[in-house]
Structure formats: C-alpha cells, structure tokens
Amino acid sequence: MAAKLRGPGFYRAGLFTLGAVVFSAALIIAVRAAYGYDTFAGGSLFTVEAQNAILIVSLISAPLFFLAGIGAFDYWFYWASGRPTRPEDHSSHGAHSWRDYFRVNTDHKVIGIQYVVTSFFFMLVGGLLAMMVRAELAAPGQQFVDANAYNGLFSVHASLMIFLFIIPVFAGLANYVLPLMIGAPDMAFPRLNALSFWMLPLGGAMMTASFFAPGGSFATGWTAYAPLSTDVPIGQLFFTIGVQFAGASSIATALNFLVTIITMRAPGMSFWRMPLLVWANFSTSLLVVIATPFIAASQFFVLLDYALGFNFFTQERAGDVLMYQHVFWFYSHPAVYIMMLPGFGIISEVLSVKSRKPIFGYRMMAFSLLAIVLLGFTVWAHHMFVSGMQSWIRIPMMVTTAIIAVPTGIKIFSWLATLWRGVLHMDTPMLWALGFLTMFTLGGISGVVLAMIPVTIHVSDTYFIVAHIHYVLFGGSLFTIFAGVYYWFPKMTGRMFDERLGKAHFWLTFVFFNLTFAPMHVIGVQGMPRRVADYAEQFASWNLMISLSSFVLGLSTLIFVYNMVASWRSGPRAPANPWRALTLEWQVSSPPPIFNFDRVPTVVGGPYEYGVPGAQHGIFKPAEEARPKQPAGATAAGEREEER
Amino acid sequence: MGLPEEDTAEAGQATSRESRAQLRQMLVIGVVASVLGIALGLVIDWFPVQASGEAKPIDTMWDVLIIASVPVFVLTQTIVLYSVWKFRMKPGEELKDGPPIHGNTQLEVVWTAIPAILLVGLCTYAYIVLTGIEKADASPEQMNVRVVGEQFTWTFFYPGEGGELASPELYLPIDTQVTFAVQSKDVIHDFFVPAFREKVDAVPGITTNYDVNTRRVGDYPVVCAELCGLGHSTMRQTAHVVPRPQFDQWLADQRARAAEAAE
Numbered sequence: 064m065a066a067k068l069r070g071p072g073f074y075r076a077g078l079f080t081l082g083a084v085v086f087s088a089a090l091i092i093a094v095r096a097a098y099g100y101d102t103f104a105g106g107s108l109f110t111v112e113a114q115n116a117i118l119i120v121s122l123i124s125a126p127l128f129f130l131a132g133i134g135a136f137d138y139w140f141y142w143a144s145g146r147p148t149r150p151e152d153h154s155s156h157g158a159h160s161w162r163d164y165f166r167v168n169t170d171h172k173v174i175g176i177q178y179v180v181t182s183f184f185f186m187l188v189g190g191l192l193a194m195m196v197r198a199e200l201a202a203p204g205q206q207f208v209d210a211n212a213y214n215g216l217f218s219v220h221a222s223l224m225i226f227l228f229i230i231p232v233f234a235g236l237a238n239y240v241l242p243l244m245i246g247a248p249d250m251a252f253p254r255l256n257a258l259s260f261w262m263l264p265l266g267g268a269m270m271t272a273s274f275f276a277p278g279g280s281f282a283t284g285w286t287a288y289a290p291l292s293t294d295v296p297i298g299q300l301f302f303t304i305g306v307q308f309a310g311a312s313s314i315a316t317a318l319n320f321l322v323t324i325i326t327m328r329a330p331g332m333s334f335w336r337m338p339l340l341v342w343a344n345f346s347t348s349l350l351v352v353i354a355t356p357f358i359a360a361s362q363f364f365v366l367l368d369y370a371l372g373f374n375f376f377t378q379e380r381a382g383d384v385l386m387y388q389h390v391f392w393f394y395s396h397p398a399v400y401i402m403m404l405p406g407f408g409i410i411s412e413v414l415s416v417k418s419r420k421p422i423f424g425y426r427m428m429a430f431s432l433l434a435i436v437l438l439g440f441t442v443w444a445h446h447m448f449v450s451g452m453q454s455w456i457r458i459p460m461m462v463t464t465a466i467i468a469v470p471t472g473i474k475i476f477s478w479l480a481t482l483w484r485g486v487l488h489m490d491t492p493m494l495w496a497l498g499f500l501t502m503f504t505l506g507g508i509s510g511v512v513l514a515m516i517p518v519t520i521h522v523s524d525t526y527f528i529v530a531h532i533h534y535v536l537f538g539g540s541l542f543t544i545f546a547g548v549y550y551w552f553p554k555m556t557g558r559m560f561d562e563r564l565g566k567a568h569f570w571l572t573f574v575f576f577n578l579t580f581a582p583m584h585v586i587g588v589q590g591m592p593r594r595v596a597d598y599a600e601q602f603a604s605w606n607l608m609i610s611l612s613s614f615v616l617g618l619s620t621l622i623f624v625y626n627m628v629a630s631w632r633s634g635p636r637a638p639a640n641p642w643r644a645l646t647l648e649w650q651v652s653s654p655p656p657i658f659n660f661d662r663v664p665t666v667v668g669g670p671y672e673y674g675v676p677g678a679q680h681g682i683f684k685p686a687e688e689a690r691p692k693q694p695a696g697a698t699a700a701g702e703r704e705e706e707r
Numbered sequence: 708m709g710l711p712e713e714d715t716a717e718a719g720q721a722t723s724r725e726s727r728a729q730l731r732q733m734l735v736i737g738v739v740a741s742v743l744g745i746a747l748g749l750v751i752d753w754f755p756v757q758a759s760g761e762a763k764p765i766d767t768m769w770d771v772l773i774i775a776s777v778p779v780f781v782l783t784q785t786i787v788l789y790s791v792w793k794f795r796m797k798p799g800e801e802l803k804d805g806p807p808i809h810g811n812t813q814l815e816v817v818w819t820a821i822p823a824i825l826l827v828g829l830c831t832y833a834y835i836v837l838t839g840i841e842k843a844d845a846s847p848e849q850m851n852v853r854v855v856g857e858q859f860t861w862t863f864f865y866p867g868e869g870g871e872l873a874s875p876e877l878y879l880p881i882d883t884q885v886t887f888a889v890q891s892k893d894v895i896h897d898f899f900v901p902a903f904r905e906k907v908d909a910v911p912g913i914t915t916n917y918d919v920n921t922r923r924v925g926d927y928p929v930v931c932a933e934l935c936g937l938g939h940s941t942m943r944q945t946a947h948v949v950p951r952p953q954f955d956q957w958l959a960d961q962r963a964r965a966a967e968a969a970e
Contacts, residue, residue: 210937284934290911291894291936378912384895385910418794420805424815449897449932451889451908451915458834465826469819475783476818482790484726485805489795497787504783508776511826515772515833517765517840521904524897524932588753588769590901592932595940599928643802674807 071134071167079132080125087120115297118276119370122304126265134167135258157657167261169253171242172655174260176555178235179548181260185227185267187620192220194617199596201610203603213596214282215298219270221285222302225402226309227267229540233405234259234316236547237344239555241320243648243655244338246329246664246681251322259315266309273301284594286395289376289387293368300369303362310359313401317351320344329647329681331666336680338646338670339428343408346432350397350404350439358394361387385452392443400439402536404432406543407474410496413546414478416644417493418485421671424477431470438467448519457516464514471507475500488642491565495546498573502538506531509584524594527587533580545569545623552630553637557654560634564626571619578612645680646670729793737785741778748773758902758927758948760920761840765904768836775829846884846920848951852877854889856896856909859938861929865958872961877929877946880954881921889915897933900946906932921948 067074091113095102102113109117130136141148158164158173168174196216199206208216242250250256273280278296281287285302292299324345328337337345364387367373374380376387415422422428441463444456478500487493509531513519522528545568552560582605587593591602598606640649647664648655664681672678754766796803853864853871864871879885889898891909899906900919907915931942949957 210940214934214937214939282936288895288934291934294894295936382912384912418805419803421807421809423808424810427810427815449907451910451913457837461833462827462830465830466823468826469823472822473815473819477815479783479786479790480808480811480814482787482794484808485790485794486800486803487791487795489791497791500787501784504780508780511829512769512772512776515768515829517768517833517836518772520906521765521901523906524899585751585753590755590899590928590930592897592899592930592940594934597940599943672807674804678807 071132071137073133073165075134076129076132079128083125083128084117084121086128087124088117090120091116114277116370118297119300119304119366122269122300126262126269126308129265130258130261133261135254135261137167138254167257169249169257170657171238171250171253171256172555172659174256175235175237175239177260178231178238178263179555181264181267182228182232182235183624185223185271186232187624188271189220189223189228190617190620192216192223194614196220197610197613200598200606202607203598203600205597208596210596211279211282214284214594215274215280217594218282218284218302219273219280222270222281222306223267224536225285225398226306227263227270229402229536229544230313230398231263231309232544233344233347233402233540234313236409236544236551237320237340237405238316240551240648241341241344242323242327243554243651243659244341244646245324245327245332246647246660246666247323247327248658248660250319251327252319255315256319259312259319262308262312262315266305266307266312269301269305269308273298273305276301286391287362287365288391289365289368290384292365293376300366303365303369306362307359310355310362313351314355317348317355320348321352324348329664329666331681333666335426335429336666336669338408339411339422339425339432340405340408342429342432343404343406343411346436347401347404349436350401353440354394354397354401356394357390358398361390361394364390385447385450388447388450389444389452392446393440396443396446397439399535400435402540404435406499406540406547407432409543409547409550410478410499412644412646413492413496413550414481415671415673416550416642417488417490417496418482419488419673420481420485421669421673421675422477423480423483424473425669425671427473428477431473434470435467438463438470442467445514445519448516449523461514461516465511468507468511468514475504475507491560491562491569492546492550494566494569495542495549498569499539499542499546502534502542502573502576506534506539509534522587524592525587526583526591526593529593530580530583530587533583537580538576545572548627550642551648552627553641554648554653554655556631556634557637557652558630558634559637559641560630561626564622568619568622568626571622572616575612575616575619579609579616582609645672645678647681650681650683729789733785733789736789737778737781740785741781744777744781745774748777754904755901755927756923756925757904758900758921758923758925758946759904760845760922762902762904762922764836764839768832771832772829775825841918846882848880848883849886850880850883851886851888852879854887854898854909855892856889856898856931856935856942857892858894858936859931859942861896861898861931861942861944865961867958867962869962872958872965874961875944877944878954878957879921879946879948880951881924881948882951884918884920886918887916889917894935895933896931896935896942899930899932900927901930902927902946908933924948924950 068078069075092102095113100112101110104110138148156170158168164173164177199208199213238250238256242248276296276298279298281299281302283292283295283299287299287302324341364375368375374382376382376384378384411422411428442460444452444460445464448457513522513531549560549565586602586605589602591598637653639652642649650664651660662683664683666681668678668680670680672680749770753769757763757766851866855862855864860875863874863877865874887898889907889909891911893911895911896909897906898909903919905917905919907917909915925948927946927948929944929946931939935942
C-alpha cells in the first residue's frame with residue numbers, strides 16, 4: 064500500500080487530492096483569520112462564505128494536485144531536482160492491457176485513444192442531459208424538473224458537448240493519426256501531450272459534478288453571460304474553473320500540433336504534400352493558440368468578480384457588461400471553426416479515398432482553411448447584433464460573416480467535384496461524409512440567413528439559433544467525427560467494425576436528426592425563445608414531435624457504442640490498409656508498431672494521387688533511392704489538359 | 708497518362724459527350740427540385756402576424772433569402788445524389804480508381820466569384836432593409852415608452868405631466884411610432900415582441916432602444932429572449948395594440964388609479 068501511495072497512479076492522486084482540500088481549507092482559515100472574518104459557525108462547521116471559499120480554492124488546487132499525484136509532472140520534477148530521469152518514467156511506450164489507458168502514458172497512440180474514449184464518454188453524458196431537456200420540453204408546463212434544474216441541464220449539456228466532446232475528440236483523432244500521417248514517431252512533446260490529456264477529464268468531472276454543488280449546477284448556459292453568472296449559486300464556478308482546465312488542455316495540445324507539424328515531417332513531406340487533415344489541424348491549432356486565451360480571460364473575470372468582488376461588470380463601478388460578451392465571443396466565434404476545421408480535414412480524407420479520386424483543388428482547399436482562420440477573427444460581434452453594442456459595428460460584421468461563407472463554399476464545391484466521376488464506395492465512413500455534406504450545407508445556409516441583420520434581430524435567441532447550431536455542430540461536426548471514427552477504427556484497434564450496424568447507425572441518426580432539429584427552425588421563426596423551461600401553448604405539438612424524435616436519435620447512439628465495443632473486442636482482424644489509401648498511416652500495420660515506423664518513410668508525391676498509375680505518396684526507402692521528387696500539383700496541369 | 712495520344716483524345720471526346728448529357732440531366736432535376744423547394748419554402752407560414760411596419764420588409768427579406776438559398780442547397784444535393792446514383796462502385800470495380808482530376812482553375816474561380824457576388828448582393832439588400840426599418844418618423848404619431856426588465860417581470864413607464872406612469876401591462880396606440888427605451892435592474896434580459904419582429908437586450912447600467920410602428924390591433928406576446936435565471940421562461944407578458952381613443956382612455960384610467968393610490 065505504501066509503495067502504491069508513493070508511486071504515480073490513482074492511489075497517490077487520491078491522496079494528493081485529499082491533501083489539496085485540506086490545504087485549501089487551511090489556507091482559507093488562515094486568510095480569514097488574518098482579515099478577522101468569521102470562519103466557524105455554530106451549527107454547521109463553517110460559515111457559508113468560508114465553505115464557498117474553501118470550495119473555490121479546492122476547485123483550483125485539487126486538479127493540480129491530482130495531476131501531480133497521477134504522475135503527470137514526475138519527469139519534470141525529477142529533472143528539476145537534479146535526480147536521474149528515466150526516459151520513459153511514466154510507463155513503457157504503448158499500451159499492453161486496458162489498464163495502461165488509465166495511466167499517464169506518453170505514446171501519442173495511447174493518448175489518442177484516451178482522448179477519443181474520454182470525449183465519447185462525456186458525449187454520452189451530454190446526450191443523456193439533452194434527452195432530459197427534451198423530456199422536460201415534451202409538453203408545456205413543468206414535467207419533471209424545476210426551472211433551476213432545467214437551466215442546469217441545458218447548460219451542462221452544451222458545456223460538455225463543446226468543451227469535453229467536440230473540441231477534444233478532434234484533438235484525440237488527430238493525436239492518433241497526425242504523427243502517423245506526417246511520418247513522425249510521436250508528437251513533438253510527448254509529456255506535454257500526456258499532461259494535456261489528463262487535464263481534460265478533470266474539467267469534465269468538474270462540470271458534471273456541479274449537479275451536486277449547493278444550489279444546483281451552473282445554470283447560465285455555456286455562454287455564462289455576466290452579470291447573471293456572477294450572481295448565482297456556487298455551481299457556476301464549476302464551469303468557470305472547469306473551462307480553464309479544458310482550455311489549458313486545448314492550448315497545450317494546439318502548441319504541440321503546431322510544433323509537430325512544423326518540425327517533425329518525414330523527409331520529402333513538404334507543406335504542399337501534407338494530407339488535408341494535417342492542414343486542417345494546423346489551421347485549427349493556430350485558432351486555438353490565438354483565441355482560447357480569450358475565454359480563459361473571460362472566465363477569470365467571472366472568477367475574480369464572483370470570488371473577490373472585482374466589479375468588472377458593475378456599470379456604476381466603472382465596469383462594463385458588454386465587455387464580457389466581446390471577450391467571450393472573440394474566442395467563441397473562432398471556437399466554432401475550432402469545432403469544424405478538423406472535421407473538414409476528415410471529410411477531405413474520407414471523400415478522396417472513398418471516391419478513388421484526388422481531392423479537387425488541393426491548394427485551394429488548404430488556402431480556404433487559412434482564409435477561414437483569418438476571417439474567423441473578424442466576425443465575433445454577429446453574436447451581439449441585439450446586445451446593445453454600438454450599432455455601426457453591425458454592418459462590417461455582417462459583411463465579414465457573409466464573406467466567410469465563400470471559403471467554406473469553395474470547400475463544399477471542391478468536395479462535390481471530388482465525388483464527380485469517381486468510383487464511390489458507399490460504406491459507413493462515406494455515408495457519414497455525404498451526410499455531412501448535406502447537413503452542413505443546410506447549417507451553412509441558415510448561417511448566411513443569420514448574418515443578415517434584419518432577420519437576425521427577429522430570430523436571435525430563438526429556437527432558430529438552436530436549430531442552426533445543431534445543424535453545424537451535430538450535422539456538421541459530429542457527422543465528421545463519426546466519419547473519422549469509422550474510417551480510422553481499423554487502424555486504431557486493428558479490428559474491422561460491423562458494416563451493417565454502421566449503416567443502421569447512420570440512417571437512424573440521419574433521419575431522426577432531421578426530425579429533431581428541422582422543426583426547430585419553424586418554432587424559432589414563430590418566436591419561441593431558446594433556453595426556456597416552459598413555453599406558450601401554440602408550440603406544443605411541434606415540441607412533442609421534436610422530443611419524441613430526439614429520444615430515437617439518442618437511442619441510435621447505442622448502436623454505435625455497441626458496434627465499437629463489440630468490434631474492438633471480437634471484430635475481424637483489420638489488414639494494414641483496408642481502404643487502399645495512400646496516406647502514410649495506412650502503410651504501416653493496424654495498429655501501428657510502437658514507434659510508428661520501423662523505417663523512416665520518404666514522401667515522394669502528393670497524398671491523394673488516386674487514379675494516377677503507379678503513384679506513390681510515401682516509400683520506406685531512403686530518399687536517394689526514391690524516384691525523382693514531384694510536387695503534389697505537378698501532374699495537375701497535364702491531367703487537366705487531358706480532361707479537356 | 709500511359710495511353711497513346713489519339714486514344715486519349717477519343718476517350719476525352721466520349722467522356723465530354725457523356726458529361727454534357729449528365730449535366731443536362733442534372734440541370735433538369737435541379738430546376739424541378741428548386742422550384743418545388745422554393746414553393747414549399749414560400750407556402751410555409753413561418754412568421755407570427757405582422758403587427759408592425761417593420762414586419763413586412765423583414766418577412767419579404769426572408770422570402771428572398773429562401774428563393775436565394777433553395778437553389779444553392781438543391782445544387783449541392785443534386786450533385787451528391789446524382790454522384791451516388793451514377794458513380795457508385797459497381798460489382799467488379801472494387802479495384803478501379805476514378806480519373807485523376809486535380810482541379811480546374813476556371814471552375815474554382817467561378818465558384819469563388821459567384822457566391823461572393825451573391826453574398827455581397829444579399830448584404831447590400833440587408834443594409835437597405837435595416838436602414839429602412841430603423842428610419843424615424845414613419846407614422847403620424849410618436850410616443851416613448853420606457854421598458855424596465857427585472858427578474859422576472861417587465862414594467863412599462865409612460866411619460867406625462869406629473870411624472871411617469873408605471874404599468875405592468877403594455878398598451879400601445881395603433882399607427883404610432885413607439886420608441887422603447889429598454890433598461891434592466893439586475894441582469895441582462897431581452898425585450899422581444901415576435902409580432903413586431905424586434906428585440907434588444909436590456910442591459911444593466913445602459914439604455915438600449917428600438918422603434919416600432921404599430922400597424923395592427925391585437926394582443927401579442929412579449930417574451931424575454933435572454934436567459935436571465937430561474938424565472939426566465941415565465942417572463943411573458945402581453946402587448947395590447949388598441950385604437951387611439953381606447954388607448955387614451957386606458958392611460959387616463961391608469962393615471963387616475965395611480966393618483967388614487969398615491970392619496
């Protein structure tokens with residue numbers, strides 16, 4: 064037992080977490096005593112203020128102590144204190160049993176799976192919350208939760224789905240396949256990578272645990288607008304602080320991706336030979352590194368205001384209410400691209416391989432990603448058209464918002480042209496990719512409608528917004544996530560999934576997704592505001608239909624879960640390259656060897672040269688023996704002539 | 708690539724003939740689907756009644772947006788479905804690849820330029836509609852109402868000699884340009900009257916506003932559209948738009964009652 068408590072792992076983490084709470088209590092008792100505040104009450108042990116203070120400090124310190132306990136800092140501590148470091152001191156590289164996934168592991172393939180499984184766990188939690196939301200909304204009046212609990216349900220649902228599912232699941236998929244795709248043995252900073260992962264479940268646990276906070280969970284939406292968020296029970300802080308951990312995780316991973324992509328590409332892998340998934344994650348990482356600190360700032364404002372009375376949002380004390388929204392959306396609009404660009408990358412991979420054709424307009428695809436990154440920072444105030452901000456800024460924001468549809472349109476049209484005259488393999492990953500093309504186009508169109516100020520004035524904060532964001536985040540992002548998970552499942556697990564179940568999952572989801580979210584456009588335009596526990600009688604029949612559809616939609620996820628679990632345990636063995644893809648991750652065994660490549664690959668051509676006789680992307684020979692180099696677009700001109 | 712030149716040319720001609728036929732087929736499908744889609748979009752009764760002068764141009768803009776968006780959606784979906792239909796892998800094609808088409812600069816310029824032009828056009832139109840609905844003196848009469856939101860109710864203040872009159876109910880005379888000055892006592896609320904198509908946040912510490920020209924007698928829901936806490940969904944009241952004499956009568960009654968209460 065003593066050895067278990069000394070060594071890194073869950074025992075030591077538990078002990079340290081306990082220590083953090085004791086430390087926080089001691090700190091608060093000491094500080095309150097120094098200022099002469101009451102700390103101890105008669106009946107209960109602490110006064111409410113002291114209790115809240117201890118809780119807040121614990122929320123900050125406990126995760127840090129937990130990370131130290133589980134061993135995320137061991138290497139650095141050893142190194143800093145001058146003791147001998149072990150090159151692989153956390154665990155051996157790679158995972159040998161399921162237990163290895165519960166340890167700090169520095170292998171990007173283990174971390175990738177840890178990320179994906181963790182985020183899908185929180186997706187199921189978030190989905191359950193969504194179904195509870197829909198159960199409450201099935202009929203007007205109160206069904207089974209009161210308004211406070213209801214506000215908590217949708218707030219935690221949104222926060223988990225955004226910060227614990229969509230953003231990290233993309234980081235997880237990329238963690239697994241990106242180093243493989245560029246021919247690298249691992250990420251640039253494997254220990255930082257492990258630390259980024261372990262911060263994530265802490266943020267998620269904190270948000271989920273907020274339901275047990277005195278006064279209920281945070282209930283101000285995922286937007287947590289001040290001054291509402293500085294004026295509610297302590298549960299709010301579970302969001303405020305949880306987001307800091309999820310955000311720090313996100314920033315560290317993005318830095319890791321940037322350095323990995325810039326410095327660790329295999330010989331011959333020029334930027335113009337990178338698969339578009341790599342381009343997509345390069346763009347996303349730029350967004351994360353620049354934008355995510357802004358949400359951290361907005362939540363630090365709330366924390367300081369809430370805990371220490373900083374009056375950032377009190378107009379009479381020279382505060383500014385609208386400032387919160389500007390800082391928040393300066394992150395949260397780019398965040399929608401953080402939640403979409405990696406999906407664009409996945410779709411490019413899947414469509415090209417499954418259509419057996421090169422991606423159409425490769426360079427424009429990459430440039431349009433960068434254009435979205437740039438434009439993404441110029442549109443944030445379109446979330447604030449009715450917020451009471453200065454009115455002149457609306458027009459420029461409307462124009463930039465509309466214009467950002469141009470690079471997105473380029474991508475859509477290029478994907479369509481990729482399909483054209485291909486040989487379409489209509490299997491599960493392809494179905495999800497095509498489903499994405501349909502649903503995301505709808506979401507994009509309602510996005511353009513929302514850019515138009517006169518219409519937005521009417522529909523903002525209504526169910527039209529709820530419909531729009533679910534079309535882009537569920538029909539958009541989640542469909543790409545499913546496409547990606549099915550597409551790389553054989554590589555990640557070494558097993559094939561059940562194709563029939565995959566298709567059933569797609570069709571059920573596709574149909575009931577539309578039955579759930581399409582009617583929301585209608586009730587939104589009719590004037591049903593969002594985030595309401597109760598609504599007028601006139602919306603009753605639509606809401607009942609939406610709720611019933613949403614239950615089927617929720618249940619369809621169980622097919623996916625069953626397929627993944629059963630196939631992982633006992634699916635047929637996957638060959639190295641079941642899709643006959645050219646990119647490097649498919650040129651090694653499934654799952655790949657411990658250090659990815661037994662021989663360093665050399666990249667000799669573009670990643671999508673399907674249909675080009677004898678085309679190769681990477682070879683496992685030294686560069687000198689490889690055939691003469693040929694840039695990705697070099698054949699393009701000739702082929703185009705041939706087409707005419 | 709490996710083919711002799713004349714073969715390629717012949718194959719190219721054949722494929723381009725085939726392509727043209729395919730494009731014609733798709734065009735027909737696309738036009739029919741667009742017409743049906745637009746018809747459906749216009750038939751759906753999207754909006755609440757038009758109770759304000761602002762509602763009409765906004766609803767018209769909505770119809771224009773439907774007419775502009777349906778063909779875009781139909782275009783993309785026709786290509787997806789047509790590709791799935793025509794180009795899906797047939798038995799025996801398991802190892803076949805498509806033609807290695809890497810791009811087409813002309814096509815890429817077209818699908819960058821056309822959406823850009825369309826979007827700039829829509830923005831211009833939106834700008835014109837916006838300035839139209841925000842322009843002053845559209846009605847013969849003008850009045851001010853101060854709207855104050857608090858958790859969880861709206862209070863409406865009518866100006867007049869002898870101070871403001873506070874009322875929990877919103878009465879408005881018809882054919883009047885009403886300027887709402889919106890304020891909040893605690894957190895952010897949003898003063899939304901769907902039948903007027905207008906909303907603005909009530910922000911603590913500042914005054915926001917919008918104008919509405921009442922055009923139709925009736926009772927319309929007033930809702931709070933910004934999450935403001937526990938009672939957010941119960942923050943629903945009614946806007947009564949009434950003929951001028953009835954409004955004057957109501958206001959006088961309210962004043963009398965207020966004076967009584969004060970004594």
